Amino acid sequence: STVCSGLMSLITSSFCDVRNNGFNVSTETDEDIEEIGKLQLKFNVATFIICMVGIAGNILNLKTLQSSSLQSVPFMYIRSLAVFDLVSFIITFIKINRRKNFFQTYYVMFYKSCFEPVIINTFFIGGLYCAFMLTLERYLLISRPHYKQRKPKQMARIRIGIALFAAFILHIPLGLQFIPVPSKIVGQYTIGNNVGLLCR
Template identity: 45%
Template structure:
């Protein structure tokens, strides 16, 4: 199993040259993710401004406000991840420390908290 596994997992086992279009595909995917994230960030900011109204201070709207805050933090962290990745800032020590120890925790925690808010809103209704 060891030899076959090592050949399969090797980055380039000598049989197939790496496809040069992969870098281009990663760049296009990153741009699409940034565009979608900025649309989400804009929508969440507008949502927070709308929910400041005194007539929208009931419990369901508090869940929606919490969902907007959690999504806003999660999407902002995703945008920072892509900025660090494309500008090669992830090679510096502070950013590398953040990427290794904090980034996944922040992104996953806030996106899961947003899902919990959506579930609580559904249960409350």
């Protein structure tokens, strides 16, 4: 624990010293940049496929869950999971297919650096919490078959809302570690580390 804390402190202080002194520690060669580009392309293709499968699958799930026989509490959790995942996949799909230099204004880059990662992770993890609550609901139903909960659907909605809110709170730090910084092109911005926060 002490060793890990010391190591993290050393890394952070080195990062801050470099930033504050304006040093450029990049040792990337043209070959490195080309290799990174290839890896990024592979990653984007894989993400594209995953998003397409996820979007199609969740739309089919929601279509199926419209049935009047699938309106009980467990299916409320499944429906919420599908909705949350669908939102995350759509935003991720837009993110990877957006042109790199598309509207690099301050406000657009502020959204991309501070809000987009929070939104994506909030809905993904919110869906995970819904899956956990579904498991818990099934367990209680089996272990306590005679237990009757008052207003189960209303309580399920409250739990789903709390799950989404908890996921949002959990991922707020993601929106604080990056900020829009001016790029080499006048009037355009890029995403950079929030040095003012990280180096306090």
